[in-house]
Structures are given as structure tokens and as C-alpha cells.
Amino acid sequence: MSMNRRQALTQIIGLSTAAAGATLLGTSAFAATDADGNYRLELGEKLKYAPLDAMLTAKLAYETGGGCMHQVFHAIVTMLAASGSVDASKFATIPTALAGYGWAGVVGQGTLCGNLNAAGMLINILDDINGQNSAIIGASFRYYETNDLPLSSAEFIAGIGSTDAKSLEVGKTSIANSPLCHSSISNWSAASGKPFALKGERCKRLSASMAFYIVDLLNRANAGEDISVLAEAKPSAEAQACQSCHGVTETMGSAASVKTDMECTTCHTGHYN
Structure with a gap:
């Protein structure tokens, strides 16, 4: 069936009006749900944290692909989706694949390390944890910046499911002296004598290390510790x-x-x- 211009305009206007009405209804009646009633995280919404096992989270980060930002964000959100949080089912709806852009300092640009990008992305959606959220972000950044990483104790290597043989791929640990990927990788390269192209195991362990530390901070804040007084929070x-x-x-x-x-x-x- 053909349709003239006037009829087409009438139908388009009718559809647009219906869509506008649905949008208004969705905003007022459905809150954080889509038109089909499915939950969807909204800007400014905060979800409740629940304590996690830091080593299991680190292991999941180590086993997860997609680059450092995705490893950390996916691991912690996935653990929260299976946790005792009252918002566990909401965490389960978060499309963690969105964090895939953060590899190698934002799609290879060498800027903010994906581990820290993930920390900010995660903590920004968490409900206030005893007033410590900003301090947790600060401590995560300063820890990354000033500590010899990745973690390399025998306990940690075994805990994430790696091996001593894999340690040969890492070479030496290093201090980033910056939250920037290019500084972190360059200092590791200088210490280990390895090029960027061989960073795979080192960066997998670094993501596991940061996932472990971030969860440890979140757990401590949740238990009532004042993270803001820690040296690494400043x-x-x-x-x-x-x-x-x-x-x-x-x-x-x-x-x-x-x-x-x-x-x-x-x-x-x-x-x-």
C-alpha cells in the first residue's frame, strides 16, 4: 500500500507523540526501568556495597580478558552481583563490556591506566560507604602511583592461579610514579628490559593486584575504618x-x-x- 506525503507526516507525528508520551511515563512511573519494565542504572543512582573476597576478585580479574579496565571493573561488578548486597540483582544488569575501552590508557593512548579508570567508574556508582568513597579513590590512585607492582609474593601468585614460570614473563616489578599508563609501562620496561609488546602477564597481574587492593579498601571502609587518614590517601x-x-x-x-x-x-x- 502506498502512502502520500501528508499521510506519511501524519503517521510520523502520531508515532512521535506516542513515543514522547512513553518517555514521560517512563521517567515518572518507571524510574530506573526501560519501557519494558527492565531495570536500568540511571545517572546519579548509587548501589549498596557488600564485602567481597579480595583474592577471589583478584583471581577473576586475572582470568578475565579485554584489557586492564575491563578486567578490574568486570571482576568487582561480577562479584557484587553474586554477593549479599541488597542490590546484587542490579549489579548483574550492568554491561561490564563498556569498560573495554580502557586498555593501554584509553584505547592505546597511554593516558589514565585502566585499573584506575575502573576504580573511578565503579566507586562512582557505589552508595556512600561511611563517607569514604573519595578517600578510596584517592588511596587507589596513590597506591598505584607509589608502590612496587604487580604484587609478586608466592601466596598472591598462587592465589590468582598463576605460576612461577609465568613470572619470567613479568621480569621485574616497578613503580609507576604516575597514574598514567605510559609512565607505568615505560618504568616497567626500563626495569625488566622488555618491550611494550610483551607486557601481557605483567599487566594481567597488575590488574589482579589493583582489584585486590581496591576490594581490600572497600572492605575496610565498610567495616568502619577511616581510609582518609591513610598515608596513601593523600x-x-x-x-x-x-x-x-x-x-x-x-x-x-x-x-x-x-x-x-x-x-x-x-x-x-x-x-x-
């Missing part, structure tokens, strides 16, 4: 000294205003050397 003394002039609300003289807690001297040599 910028280094050097970074805090820089912030005294390059502040967020006030600066010293003509100094630029800067908003960051990452190490400054990794990229900037300072004013006096």
Missing part, C-alpha cells in the same frame, strides 16, 4: 608543597591554579633545579 609531601602555591581557590602571585593530586615532578622539574 598526595605526596612534594605534591602538597606544589599545591601550596598552585591551589584550587587561591594561588601564590601569578601561579596557575591546578586541580590534581598526582605526582608533579614526574613531568615537571620544578622552579629551582
